[in-house]
Amino acid sequence: MAFEIDGQSLITGNLVRSSRSDAPPIEKTSGRESAASEVLPILTIAEGAFVSGADPSGIVERLAGRLHELRRASSQDVWDEVVELAQQHSVRRFLMQDPLTNWSATKPRGYSGDAGLLDIYYKHPSMEALVAESSPLGRAIYDYTSEVPACEAGRERCRILARTVDETAQRVGTGAEIFAVAAGHLREAAICESLAAQRIDRWVALDQDPISVGIMTTEYPGGVVQPMNGSVLGLLRRSYQLGSFDLVYASGLYDYLQDKTAIKLLQRLVEFVRPGGTLLFANFSDEIVSDGYMETFMDWPLILRSDADMWRVINASIDRNMFDASVWYGANRNIVYGTLRRR
Numbered sequence: 001m002a003f004e005i006d007g008q009s010l011i012t013g014n015l016v017r018s019s020r021s022d023a024p025p026i027e028k029t030s031g032r033e034s035a036a037s038e039v040l041p042i043l044t045i046a047e048g049a050f051v052s053g054a055d056p057s058g059i060v061e062r063l064a065g066r067l068h069e070l071r072r073a074s075s076q077d078v079w080d081e082v083v084e085l086a087q088q089h090s091v092r093r094f095l096m097q098d099p100l101t102n103w104s105a106t107k108p109r110g111y112s113g114d115a116g117l118l119d120i121y122y123k124h125p126s127m128e129a130l131v132a133e134s135s136p137l138g139r140a141i142y143d144y145t146s147e148v149p150a151c152e153a154g155r156e157r158c159r160i161l162a163r164t165v166d167e168t169a170q171r172v173g174t175g176a177e178i179f180a181v182a183a184g185h186l187r188e189a190a191i192c193e194s195l196a197a198q199r200i201d202r203w204v205a206l207d208q209d210p211i212s213v214g215i216m217t218t219e220y221p222g223g224v225v226q227p228m229n230g231s232v233l234g235l236l237r238r239s240y241q242l243g244s245f246d247l248v249y250a251s252g253l254y255d256y257l258q259d260k261t262a263i264k265l266l267q268r269l270v271e272f273v274r275p276g277g278t279l280l281f282a283n284f285s286d287e288i289v290s291d292g293y294m295e296t297f298m299d300w301p302l303i304l305r306s307d308a309d310m311w312r313v314i315n316a317s318i319d320r321n322m323f324d325a326s327v328w329y330g331a332n333r334n335i336v337y338g339t340l341r342r343r
């Protein structure tokens, strides 16, 4: 059966990988042999280094670097085999002590990239105990995995969202209305000055995960932040009557959407943007170097996009006479952003 990311199904590594591969299936054994000859020496060296007590950060940095190179050099079928072999390898027992790798691979909420995982690399206080309870080796690995450029970019993304909300509130004057799609725990709200200054009237925060909706409800009482259970599929079906907004944004969502759904969703989201309003969406870029480690040991594959990919999604989605569009990168180019301003 061919799987499709339909905007509602829960996201797993296999689902993202299967959706990405357009290549016809080839003989399993040839891919497996080639993958094994490439990846097993890399994994064996890493395991030996852990056993001999070498510096954990250095081990994971080298391992991640080799996996990145291998991912770039491999056909999709060979890479799929690499992922399986890595996930079955005994070096995993060391890596799983890292709370970030462990959460990502074990998926406590049943899907990849949940807001709890982001809290770990956002270094949110709610995750301090989890990190503190990890083994010394796990914490040493975490010191590396939580500081890779992709995680730095994720933390910057949170600040960019808060800044964009503040700029919107400034532009609107009073009573700005905001719509966060796939909001997770809405951590940007905690560092957003305009929310504290009561310059926002309504901040609708949609997510498919009822746990995240519950956490937002507890953390942002007072009625301005309006958490709601909802899905991409519901948006595509126009199931929610929400009115229009000064800012609509989606962060940590497009990384899971194939172009077809990405375009349909953007077409739908711009309908929520009122004249003078803004739409912002973010995507991890194809310049990240932790992709190989993420796909193997974290079981967290993403659909990475370049600026050209972002333009392709934008140009297929909007009437350029109605919107000014720009595509830009965060500071370390690990995340690429699309901004649409409605005239």
Ligand SMILES: C[S@@+](CC[C@H](N)C(=O)[O-])C[C@H]1O[C@@H](n2cnc3c(N)ncnc32)[C@H](O)[C@@H]1O
Residues within 6 Å of the ligand: 007, 008, 009, 113, 114, 115, 118, 181, 182, 183, 184, 185, 186, 187, 206, 207, 208, 209, 212, 230, 231, 232, 233, 250, 251, 252, 253
């Ligand atoms: C990586 S987190 C991003 C959270 C937050 N936006 C941030 O940037 O910190 C991805 C979020 O997307 C939500 N999500 C994934 N697929 C979804 C779908 N089809 N409909 C609605 N939400 C979805 C998940 O529940 C999760 O909270």
